[in-house]
Amino acid sequence: METDDILVGVCMTSESYSCNDGRSDTMLGFTVINPFTTTLAYLRCQMIQQLEALPTDYKFLTCRGWPVSVNQETALFVSQVIDKDAIVKIITDFNKPRVGICTDDGYSIGFVFIRHACSVSKLRNEILSQIEVSNPSLQDSNFIFLDRNLWPVGRDQERFLTVLDILNGVVVQVRIITDASAESDDTLIISDVTESTSPPAAKKFKRSSPVYGHSSVSPLKMVTFKENNVGKDGMSTPKSAQIAKQMLISYVRQEAAHHALALKTALEKLGFSVYLDVHEITCGADWQDSLNYAVSNCEVFVPLVTPRYGETQWTNREVKLADVLGKLIVPVSFLSKWPPPCLAIQFATTQYVRWKTRDEIRQAVERGDGDKASDIKYWESSYIERVAKAIGDYCKSEFKKLKFYGATKGLSRKVSMLKSYAASLPESANDLAAITQDREGKPLVVVSLHPDQKDYAFKIRILLEADGHEVWCSTDMFDANTTLKYRLDALPRSASDDYSGPSLSGLSQSSNEDTTESSQRSMFQEKADEAGVVVFVLSKSFAESQTCQQQVFYCEHRKRVVPLKYEDFAMPGWMSMLIGTSTFEDFRRDGYAESLRARVKKALDPKLRDSYDDELKETKINVHINCIKRSLPKDGNFVYISGGTKFFWDKSEAICKAIGKSLAEDDCNVLVTGGFYGVGETVARSFLERRISLGKEENVWHILPTKDDQDRRLQGRQNENRTFQTIPFGQTLFSGESVRQRESVVARVFDICILVEGGPGAAHEAEEFAWNDHTVIPIKCTGGAAGGKFNVPSKIFEVPSGVKIEDWQLLGNQGVSPAEIGEAAARVVNQIQNCPAKRMLNCNPESRMLKSRMTIIPPQPPSPTFSKAKKRVFNE
Structure with a gap:
């Protein structure tokens, strides 16, 4: 067996693969190949020779469930379709596509073989001929088709529509016509759309922007607010098959992670099912897919509007998607003034719930709790329960009105109608x-x-x-x-x-x-x-x-x-x-x-415009992100160092050495720099020297772009052809096509950035970290970007959750020694790592390298210059 050969499993799946539930997977065996040099066409030959239980006709699937045609097999490598567990998925290739048939109340009738280009009237005939034998109650006159918008299709319209026009993934929904009575009064219908027992494989949105492009489509679950849907322990007990949740809580991790957890508990005690990202997204799952699916399929969107809400990448995107999809949005405001500045257009006329009313704050001050009364870090259980009850009562009232006016009319809230060739939104979404x-x-x-x-x-x-x-x-x-x-x-x-x-x-x-x-x-x-x-x-x-x-x-x-x-x-x-x-x-x-x-x-013009520019840019960034994540240690508290390439304040260099020395004391810390002179190199050398003296693992990494068009020879080790050299100590990774792209990549990968001095580039890097809801620790006393210059975002100077105020203030005190500042910086890092928000994300030990909300894409084949040396080089 060659050095690069690995065991690759072969798994048989079905059309429900897009849901990643694994319930319909069958392991067929394994083969031994090099995934980076083996094409899918060659793998097919190997499987025929080595696997006995192999279907006669089948297709390969990518990690996202996309079928691979036979013509594409010669151009794709196994590494491009293999998942994180080294498994390749295949699906039976029937002579005709298989289309599932289910009712709008969630009952699966069966499936038929029919081509998508056939008319709906032809589909009716196939259903009666292929399914009626096993389901005698199914007759020609007792069901109607529903299209993607849940609109009934008339018999005269069936000959004008094709199966593709009403297909929802791999499922077609029908409504059985009966004289059944209406819903009982104890159930408040939120949506009359139901989830199929065979979740479809198609994607909900056509990819035209990095945010709305990866949401798996499946008919929405009928979510009901039942007063008796509460277990003995006071927690809601939804059916195990229920994937969509009634409510979704959106929040800024650094400001409201513990609040989100507490509010979820309070809402569940009232009988609601609540989606919270860190509880629902499992290790290895695609954050972007999962969040888009959750927002698209929830009925109530609850944003915790803290000062930075909307000013981070994911909260900004989540609230826009919820707004465009017409979700019932019930914000919880932690602000003194409404609406929030960056989301004023969305929230200008939106009703909201105050985290604490003015009377509650005044009463707390009178009781002597003035220090905590208006500090959003402290949200006592009595206030949380009051907010949860207000949200629940309001939602039930809204959906009572919805039921009164007719559930088929959709949500009572006005949906943003984007006409005239909507650019960044899908061309075929159920709610739009x-x-x-x-x-x-x-x-x-x-x-x-x-x-x-x-x-x-x-x-x-x-x-x-x-x-x-x-x-x-x-x-x-x-x-x-x-x-x-x-x-x-x-x-x-x-x-x-x-x-x-x-x-x-x-x-x-x-x-x-x-x-x-x-x-x-x-x-x-x-x-x-x-x-x-x-x-x-x-x-x-x-x-x-x-x-x-x-x-x-x-x-x-x-x-x-x-x-x-x-x-x-x-x-x-x-x-x-x-x-x-x-x-x-x-x-x-x-x-x-x-x-x-x-x-x-x-x-x-939809025929001329290029809708893949944003996707291509995002995909390139994610390629570099995944290269870094595959190369770094699986465990460790990663601390990224940013700052100037020269020192201007006379104490800055000593402070950098002190920071490196103090961080080296903690065995869990892994130091990462941008590979330039000045701050990054000084901190890294000090960290390395201290680790060597203690006999500990070095854990120093440098991340440089492959090249940059600008002349940066004064900033780092750049060759005349604009490429960069490896750093002579620690380990070097090359990632990104420019310094600016490298800054975007590291800001998504690492949770903590220490900023010392710095110019416009360091200020941009700090803003990228803030935009990705990650923490910047500015050594304010050193000046430059760390001192507030170059339009660095003011939010980085706010005390992070879990950090002691006295340690934070030491970072801006020019009168103390460099050693004291270095020790304070190390304590701040430790406090952030152990704050409640961090513990929530670390609840699953396997998810330490999946903390950031990033798209995980399959490994790509290495370039011919790929090296397995200690100092790895990644040329994407």
């Missing part, structure tokens, strides 16, 4: 049928710019209207007559305006917000929802405007975006992460007008 409808009239282009740029708004309007588009500019909101039209509709609703039922104790509504500002938000939301593309005119004033920032936050991942750079300015990190930096149109460039017109036309 309207997004595929073309907008009446001309395609709409929304132009977002600073209010002071009315003159340029006029120019760009004329430019785009010449191509037959309707153009609406955000500057139009500031016209008095136009604003007045929307003002009444945008006024915040009182909690009692459209509500009757249980008391809304603690349920609040923004009533002190300026109505003009609210009407402008409402107007922009309506126009953006209707638009096919949004053009952002970027300038210094735009970047500094909170209103413009809100517009960017609202449109990102919802619409196709065309950024137009109006002038040179220092782009803040939040803007570059949301919009990107590589696809700008430049107002000052010759011929920009024609380029802009072509870009807008491409975005509006």
Whole structure:
């Protein structure tokens, strides 16, 4: 057996593979191959020779359940379809596709063999001929088909529709026509859509953005709020087959992980099933797939709106998906002012529950608990129970109204209808049928710019209207007559305006917000929802405007975006992460007008626009992420060091040495740097020297990009051809196609970053860590980015959960010795690792390297220069 050969298992699965439940898997045996050099075509030959229990006709599946055609087998390696357990999945290749048939109340009738291009009337005949024998009660006149939107299909319509038009994954739903009585009053119907016992393999969304592209489609489970759905222990007891949960709690890990756990417990005691990511997502699962599926299939979305909510990558994406899908959103506000700045457009008129009412805070102050009364770190059980009851009562009231008006009409909340070629959303999702409808009239282009740029708004309007588009500019909101039209509709609703039922104790509504500002938000939301593309005119004033920032936050991942750079300015990190930096149109460039017109036309035309740019970028980043994760130690507390490549304060170098020495004392710490001179190298050398003196494992790693187009020879060991050298100590990994991409990669992989001094690059790296809901420990006394310069996000200076205030303050004290600062930094790292939020993520020992919410993709074949030396090099 060659050195690189491994045992590869072969597993037979079925169409339900996309759910990853493993209930229908059968192990057929194994073969011995090199997955990086063996193609699927050669593997097929090996399997025929070595496996006895092999079906005659079968297809390979990727890790995501995508079937591989015979023509693709010669171009794909086994490493591209193998999963983390070294297993290859296959599925029987029938002569015709197999389509499951189930009722809308969850009962499986059977399946038929039929081609997807056949008409629905042909499907009816096949059902009667193939299933009626085993199910005599099934007759031609007692069932109707339901399409993907759960709309009944008339008999006259069946000949115009194909099986593909009503297919939900691998399942077609039918409704049995009976005279059964209505639901009993003790059950409050949330959705009349049900989950098939054979979850389909198809994906729910067509991939056009990294957020909405991986949600497995399966019909929604009928989730009921039953008063008697509570076990003896006070916990809800949903059926074991129930995958979708009634409620989903979304939160910022660093601020509200322990609050989310406590609220989930309180809601479950009231009889609700609650989804919480760290409890539901198992080791090795795809975070992105799992969260998208959970948001898509829950009925109530409960965001814990702490100061950073919406300002981290995943909370920002989750709330947008819930909003677009029309979920009932019941926020719990931990803020002193509503709505939250970055999500003001979504939440401007949303009812919410206060974590503590003003009276509760006042009473706590009178009792002598003033220090904890308004500190969101402390949320006592009595307040949590009150919030849980308020959420439950409100949800039951909303769904009573839904039942009264008819469950088939959908949720009572208005769904954002994205017409005119929605850019970042799927073309066929059950809850979003309207997004595929073309907008009446001309395609709409929304132009977002600073209010002071009315003159340029006029120019760009004329430019785009010449191509037959309707153009609406955000500057139009500031016209008095136009604003007045929307003002009444945008006024915040009182909690009692459209509500009757249980008391809304603690349920609040923004009533002190300026109505003009609210009407402008409402107007922009309506126009953006209707638009096919949004053009952002970027300038210094735009970047500094909170209103413009809100517009960017609202449109990102919802619409196709065309950024137009109006002038040179220092782009803040939040803007570059949301919009990107590589696809700008430049107002000052010759011929920009024609380029802009072509870009807008491409975005509006579904036949021309390229919907895979974002996916390709995200996939490349995930390739590098997985290379790092496969190479680093499986256990350990990883600490990433960021900062300047030169020292400016006279104590900075000594502080770096002290930090390295103190971190080395803990056997669990693994030190990681960006491979540059200055801060990273100094801390790493000190850490290594101390480890060697103690006779412990070195555990020093450096992560460098393969190359960078800029000349960085003064910052690190870069060759003349712009590639980088290995670091002479520790172990080196090469990951990323540029320094900027490397910064994005490490910010997703590592939970803790220590920042010392630093310039704009270090500030960007710190913002990437904050955006990914990871912790930055700034050694504030050293100045630079760590001291607050270069637009570093102010949130990194807030005391993290579980950290002692006296240790945190030491990091900014220039009067203490470097040794004291180094020891304080090590204590802060230890406190963060042992805080409640961290313990929640470490509840499964196997998930230590799966903490970050990242897409896990199959291993890729190595490049010809792949080396197994101690200092590994990954050239992607």
